[in-house]
Amino acid sequence: MNNVSAIVERMSKGKRMQEMLEAKGISPGDLVEVTSSGGRIFRGVVMPHHEFSGESVVTIKLDSGYNVGIDLSDTGSLKLVSKAEPRRAHKREIPRDKTKKTVSVISTGGTIASYVDYRTGAVHPAISAEEMVFSVPELLDICNIRAEVLCSVLSENMKKENWTQLAERVCEHLNSGSVGCIIPHGTDTLGFTAAALSFSLSNITAPVVLVGSQRSSDRPSSDATSNLLSAARLCTGADLGEIVVLMHATTDDDALSIHRATRARKNHSSRRDAFQSVNEPPLGHIDAGGITLREEHIVRAKGKVEVDARFEEEVALLNFYPGLSAERFRRSVEGAKGVVIAGTGLGHVSQGIIAEISSLTRSGTAVCVTTQCIWGSANLNVYSTGRDMQSAGAIPLDDMLSETAYVKLSWVLARTRDPDEVRKMMRNNMRGEMTERRIL
Numbered sequence: 001m002n003n004v005s006a007i008v009e010r011m012s013k014g015k016r017m018q019e020m021l022e023a024k025g026i027s028p029g030d031l032v033e034v035t036s037s038g039g040r041i042f043r044g045v046v047m048p049h050h051e052f053s054g055e056s057v058v059t060i061k062l063d064s065g066y067n068v069g070i071d072l073s074d075t076g077s078l079k080l081v082s083k084a085e086p087r088r089a090h091k092r093e094i095p096r097d098k099t100k101k102t103v104s105v106i107s108t109g110g111t112i113a114s115y116v117d118y119r120t121g122a123v124h125p126a127i128s129a130e131e132m133v134f135s136v137p138e139l140l141d142i143c144n145i146r147a148e149v150l151c152s153v154l155s156e157n158m159k160k161e162n163w164t165q166l167a168e169r170v171c172e173h174l175n176s177g178s179v180g181c182i183i184p185h186g187t188d189t190l191g192f193t194a195a196a197l198s199f200s201l202s203n204i205t206a207p208v209v210l211v212g213s214q215r216s217s218d219r220p221s222s223d224a225t226s227n228l229l230s231a232a233r234l235c236t237g238a239d240l241g242e243i244v245v246l247m248h249a250t251t252d253d254d255a256l257s258i259h260r261a262t263r264a265r266k267n268h269s270s271r272r273d274a275f276q277s278v279n280e281p282p283l284g285h286i287d288a289g290g291i292t293l294r295e296e297h298i299v300r301a302k303g304k305v306e307v308d309a310r311f312e313e314e315v316a317l318l319n320f321y322p323g324l325s326a327e328r329f330r331r332s333v334e335g336a337k338g339v340v341i342a343g344t345g346l347g348h349v350s351q352g353i354i355a356e357i358s359s360l361t362r363s364g365t366a367v368c369v370t371t372q373c374i375w376g377s378a379n380l381n382v383y384s385t386g387r388d389m390q391s392a393g394a395i396p397l398d399d400m401l402s403e404t405a406y407v408k409l410s411w412v413l414a415r416t417r418d419p420d421e422v423r424k425m426m427r428n429n430m431r432g433e434m435t436e437r438r439i440l
Contacts, residue, residue: 020072021046021058029084034060034070035077042070043081092130094145102144103235104173104181107132108166108193109152132184136225142232146178155186155193160311160410163193167200167309170208174305180207180235182228187212187266187274190245194261195407198243198431200309203301207240210261212247214272223248223272230256230286238291241300243431244283248272255287262404262433267374279375279399280435312337312413317406319372320344326352337417338366338409341394342402347371347378348385354392361393366422368395368409370402395423400433408433 026032028048035041044060047067056073072078133145150169151162170181185193194210201208209231213224231246243261250273259277268274277283284293316336318329320343329352333339339360343349347369349357357367369389371378377399380386390396397405405426412425429435 020056021078024078024080026078026080027084031081031084032058032060033079033081034058034072035079036070037073042068044068045084092134094130094133094147095140096144097140100142100144101179101236102146102177103142103232104170104178105132105139105145105147105184106166106169106173106181107147107149107152107184108158108162109154109184109186136228138225138229139232142229143179143236146173153186155189158186158189158193160196160313163196163200163311164309166193167197167307170197171201171305171307174204174206174208178206180209180232182231182235183208183210184228185210185212187214187247190275191261191264191266191401192403192407194243194245194264195401195404195431195433196309196311196411198261198433199408199411200307201243202306202308203303204241204243204298205301205303205305207235207238208243209234210243210245214248214270214274223253226253227256233286234258234291238284238293239299240283240293240297242298245275246286247275249282249285255285257282258284258286258293260432262431263401265374265401265403278401279377280432310414311407311410313410314338315406315410315413316340317402318342320349320353322350324350324353326356329353329356333360333365336365338368338413338422340368340370340397340402340405340409342370342372343378344372346382346386347380347389347396348383349389351385351388354385354388357389357394358392361419364417364419366395366409366413366419366426367393368397368405368426370397370400370405372402393419395426397426398434398436404433 021027026046028046030046032046033041033043042060042062044062047059047061057069057071058078059067059069061067132149133139133147139145150166166183173181190210190212197208211227211231213227227246234240234246245259245261245264246256249255249257251271259275260283263277263280264275265278266274267276281294283297284291314336315338316333317340318332320341341349360367369378369380378396380390380394380396409426412422416422
């Protein structure tokens with residue numbers, strides 16, 4: 001059996017055990033009585049069934065705290081004793097210290113906003129502000145926490161309406177006295193949300209720090225706690241007035257990188273140092289020695305934070321690839337008021353797609369072009385293909401990240417549909433999303 005087949009087989013076994021439990025009305029956390037094939041009786045709490053567990057093995061946590069796996073394949077039996085109490089939001093009061101600054105924490109969900117239920121071993125999303133704070137109580141050693149759970153979704157389920165709600169809540173928190181705002185967020189689409197906040201908020205009076213976790217809180221290698229604590233240090237100890245992403249700089253715990261929101265990209269699926277600043281160095285770092293910021297960082301503004309978080313829904317983002325037909329391209333962007341194309345190399349597409357770009361722009365649809373390369377810039381002035389794309393009305397966005405371009409175009413089109421104004425705004429470097437000079 002090859003590795004793939006073995007994994008599929010293990011997953012199917014796990015599924016069969018789950019089906020067996022469900023048939024008996026048993027869920028993780030329930031108290032059960034298990035009789036082994038040898039006649040021994042065990043009583044304990046059902047643990048989540050792992051995909052690598054045996055097909056007929058149920059795992060329970062005994063009163064002693066130890067877990068035991070019991071094979072039910074022969075004559076063993078399983079009986080429900082009592083159902084688990086439903087989870088309820090904790091009502092524990094968050095303490096306050098008048099000598100400490102106040103930092104807001106607005107959770108959107110994701111791995112970092114989860115905690116371990118040591119009774120069952122399951123990892124749950126925090127369903128209250130109190131749960132979120134007390135999952136990392138060391139935060140209260142650094143600052144007072146004003147917390148709320150805005151939503152609890154996997155980051156791939158974030159929508160533009162979530163961006164709007166989040167931007168408005170950040171504005172309210174900062175304008176009510178918080179010296180910073182921490183946003184726990186799933187890492188997969190964290191870069192999109194960071195860019196959305198960058199364009200939505202202006203005159204920013206404190207750090208707004210998006211932070212995620214690559215490893216869940218039930219794993220010894222979890223980066224959740226260190227990331228949250230470092231975010232609190234940044235909010236209370238830095239003269240920073242912009243949206244940033246804060247994640248591990250290396251696979252160790254020695255330092256974290258501070259990335260400008262419009263420049264941050266997740267470049268690895270699982271490493272703790274997955275995020276990097278593209279086409280410019282990080283804004284700074286946090287380590288045991290303190291906080292270091294580049295001179296280019298924006299300092300805290302005076303007065304009130306302003307918010308304008310409207311986004312056009314009908315915007316498409318797609319990669320060009322060899323063999324993409326004009327018909328398939330046309331179907332992919334049907335009904336879109338704006339399109340971002342990540343082209344090959346300097347931003348190129350095939351001749352058949354250039355004709356489609358011309359048709360789109362003549363009908364009033366904005367078409368912007370980035371490069372699908374990680375580093376470097378789109379440049380439509382070098383080859384004839386690029387010049388033809390510009391003649392068709394494509395707007396080159398130089399070294400802007402594709403995801404940032406998608407967010408920015410959504411934001412721009414919610415304010416104007418005038419083609420000249422759209423081009424002007426998209427080509428204008430508003431939040432550090434474009435640079436003419438790159439630092440190696």
